[in-house]
Amino acid sequence: MTEIIDGEAVAADVRDAVADEVSRLSDSGVEPGLATVLMSGDPASETYVSMKQRDCEEVGIESFHVEIDADAPAERLYETIDDLNDRDDVHGVLVQLPLPDHVDKRTVLRRIAPEKDVDGFHPENVGRLVAGDARFKPCTPHGVQKLLAAYDVETEGADAVVVGRSDIVGKPMANLLIQKSPTGNATTTVCHSRTEDLEGELADADIVVAAAGIPEFVDGSTLKEGATVIDVGINRVDADTEKGYELVGDVDYESAEEVAGAITPVPGGVGPMTRAMLLYNTVKAAGLQRDVEVDLE
Numbered sequence: 001m002t003e004i005i006d007g008e009a010v011a012a013d014v015r016d017a018v019a020d021e022v023s024r025l026s027d028s029g030v031e032p033g034l035a036t037v038l039m040s041g042d043p044a045s046e047t048y049v050s051m052k053q054r055d056c057e058e059v060g061i062e063s064f065h066v067e068i069d070a071d072a073p074a075e076r077l078y079e080t081i082d083d084l085n086d087r088d089d090v091h092g093v094l095v096q097l098p099l100p101d102h103v104d105k106r107t108v109l110r111r112i113a114p115e116k117d118v119d120g121f122h123p124e125n126v127g128r129l130v131a132g133d134a135r136f137k138p139c140t141p142h143g144v145q146k147l148l149a150a151y152d153v154e155t156e157g158a159d160a161v162v163v164g165r166s167d168i169v170g171k172p173m174a175n176l177l178i179q180k181s182p183t184g185n186a187t188t189t190v191c192h193s194r195t196e197d198l199e200g201e202l203a204d205a206d207i208v209v210a211a212a213g214i215p216e217f218v219d220g221s222t223l224k225e226g227a228t229v230i231d232v233g234i235n236r237v238d239a240d241t242e243k244g245y246e247l248v249g250d251v252d253y254e255s256a257e258e259v260a261g262a263i264t265p266v267p268g269g270v271g272p273m274t275r276a277m278l279l280y281n282t283v284k285a286a287g288l289q290r291d292v293e294v295d296l297e
Contacts, residue, residue: 143273
């Protein structure tokens with residue numbers, strides 16, 4: 001029988017651990033703070049930011065929010081980031097993506113101080129991750145690691161396939177899976193939409209992490225019997241519902257559930273973990289900046 005990997009439950013455990021650590025840091029005079037910056041009128045982005053603010057409130061992290069008009073000059077965003085970098089009460093800075101076309105995303109990611117880059121996207125933090133000395137692991141791949149550990153999925157010696165090569169998920173996910181660690185040591189292949197024999201790669205995979213950003217891209221018929229399937233995708237597709245759409249992953253859930261040994265649902269799988277690991281990274285950042293040990297592993 002296929003085991004459903006409950007991201008909501010594991011994320012709740014992470015939040016509980018973060019809340020305990022926030023309380024301990026507070027006793028040491030450290031009040032972790034996260035600043036979110038929104039330069040978009042995109043409703044989905046606004047929702048994501050408000051959810052992150054609620055998450056902070058739940059665990060006791062101080063939340064700061066800055067909104068910038070989407071038509072404002074890019075320099076205004078850069079100056080805002082500089083101001084947040086200089087603030088002692090802000091330990092993490094998150095600029096919500098996507099950004100307006102006239103703003104260069106790479107410049108933004110490089111502008112955030114590496115020690116406050118709780119997304120883990122600054123080149124310095126990417127380099128440290130690849131070198132095996134991560135300051136912050138990107139939230140979604142780290143969340144996937146936590147799910148695998150929580151459900152005792154053996155990664156050592158396993159054949160893992162990551163479908164997707166983005167800087168946010170695919171590349172760091174593959175890197176974490178190959179590293180020498182209790183949730184690593186896998187033989188990892190990175191595939192994408194242009195991989196010639198994707199079905200052949202999936203057929204041998206003990207672990208599949210689908211992060212291509214294409215609705216229901218991976219079909220259950222291509223999966224190995226008993227594989228662990230982690231679906232990172234969350235896509236809106238037209239549907240005959242009250243909202244006019246439904247959310248689906250990058251995996252065709254119905255067909256995959258018949259084959260997989262374990263699988264994450266969409267929603268309720270990886271999404272809650274991404275938000276929980278942002279809180280995790282913020283508390284870790286506060287400890288590093290104030291030279292106070294944080295125990296969250």
